[in-house]
Amino acid sequence: MRLFPTSLLCATLLMFSCEDPNSLSSEDFVAGIEEAHKKEAFAQQEAVLCDIVLSFNGNERINGTMILLTNSQKGRLDTKDGKTIIYDQGDVYYSPEVGDANSAIFDAYTWSYFFLMPFKLSDPGTQWEDYSNKELQGKMYNVKKLTFDEGTGGSPDDWYVMYSDPKTHLLYSAAYIVTANKSKAEAEKDPHAIEYLNYEDSEGVPFAKQWNFWSWRPGKGFTKKLGEANLSRIRFTELNENFFEPLPGMLKAHQ
Numbered sequence: 001m002r003l004f005p006t007s008l009l010c011a012t013l014l015m016f017s018c019e020d021p022n023s024l025s026s027e028d029f030v031a032g033i034e035e036a037h038k039k040e041a042f043a044q045q046e047a048v049l050c051d052i053v054l055s056f057n058g059n060e061r062i063n064g065t066m067i068l069l070t071n072s073q074k075g076r077l078d079t080k081d082g083k084t085i086i087y088d089q090g091d092v093y094y095s096p097e098v099g100d101a102n103s104a105i106f107d108a109y110t111w112s113y114f115f116l117m118p119f120k121l122s123d124p125g126t127q128w129e130d131y132s133n134k135e136l137q138g139k140m141y142n143v144k145k146l147t148f149d150e151g152t153g154g155s156p157d158d159w160y161v162m163y164s165d166p167k168t169h170l171l172y173s174a175a176y177i178v179t180a181n182k183s184k185a186e187a188e189k190d191p192h193a194i195e196y197l198n199y200e201d202s203e204g205v206p207f208a209k210q211w212n213f214w215s216w217r218p219g220k221g222f223t224k225k226l227g228e229a230n231l232s233r234i235r236f237t238e239l240n241e242n243f244f245e246p247l248p249g250m251l252k253a254h255q
Contacts, residue, residue, distance in 0.1 A: 026128035029144045030121045032169035033162075037118040038205045045070050045203075045236040052111065056213070056227035067239070068112050072120060074244040075112045086244055087112075092253040093246040101253035106180075108253075111229075114194055114211065118171045121162070125149040131161055136173060136221045142166050157184040170206060171196055175216040191216050192226065202234045209234070 024032070042048075047069050054062040064079035077085045086093045087108040094104035113120070120126075131145040141163040148158060161175040173195045177187035193216035196208035211229040214222040246252070 024142055024144075026130075026144055029142055029162075029164065030128065032142070033118055033121060033164050033171055036164075036169035036206070037171070039119050041203075042119055042205050043070055046238050048115075048234065048236050050115070050207075050234040051232045052229055054111065054227070054229040061227075062107070062111070066111060066115065067237075067243070068116060070116075070119070070236075072112070072116050075108065076244055077107060077111070084247060084250070086246060086250070088244050093250040094253060095247070095250055101251070102181075104251075104253050114174075115231075117174060121146070133219055136163055140166065141172060142169070157187075170199060171208075191218075193222060195222070200234075203236055207231065207234045 047067060049065060049067040052062060052064065052066050053060065062077070062079060063081070064077055064083075066075070066077050068075040074088050075086070077083075081097070082095070083097045084095045085098060085104050085108050092101075092105050092108045094101070094108075098104045098107075125148050127147045127149060129145050129147070131143045134140055134143040136143075142165075143161065143163050146160040146162055157177075157179040159177060162171065163173040163175075164170065165172050173193050175191055175193040177184070177191045179187045193214045195212040195214060196210075197212065198210040199206045199208050201207075209231045211231070212225060213227040213229075215224040215226060217223055
């Protein structure tokens with residue numbers, strides 16, 4: 001019987017043992033997440049809403065209902081203590097109880113972006129590149145780094161390191177910096193991460209019902225838990241055309 005050459009056998013075993021998630025192209029990485037999250041089915045719906053309770057350092061920050069167009073162009077947040085924030089593309093309106101324009105802008109775009117993130121990864125202006133460290137909390141993931149073209153998103157200096165499950169391709173975590181009101185160098189001193197957990201389907205589309213927020217360090221992963229959000233009653237809906245118009249007495253945030 002002819003034996004399989006030892007050198008070829010070793011090379012074959014080495015090839016399979018060294019196969020890593022970053023062998024995925026950026027296009028396949030993004031397509032895998034979008035398919036896992038049923039992006040096409042999501043986009044066929046007009047709007048999605050959920051109840052959200054958001055806390056940091058044990059203090060409740062938001063308790064209310066978030067309503068978003070699935071194309072991400074408009075959104076609204078109504079809290080149980082009577083605050084309302086509305087965004088219509090680049091315009092943000094807020095009730096005086098919110099406090100100040102910067103808080104309104106932050107809350108208008110941040111939580112909606114985290115919610116819609118799996119459906120926005122191939123938006124115009126997104127740029128993808130390989131990321132060398134594919135391990136997080138002792139497990140291996142598909143990993144790529146996201147940056148943005150000039151004029152895209154909050155700032156072209158922002159970046160995200162995206163982790164998806166290599167089996168399900170669901171988005172697991174996104175490490176990020178936010179450079180609003182600070183330099184990129186300052187922001188990179190304290191990057192954060194969001195962890196998506198407890199996925200459940202709503203009309204065939206999976207949504208993470210628990211978010212954990214962490215301090216994150218390259219090569220170390222999650223280092224300190226900062227906060228969490230619990231989402232419930234996630235569902236699709238249709239809205240009347242006036243739903244995102246500013247309410248009487250609302251202020252406009254000038255960006």
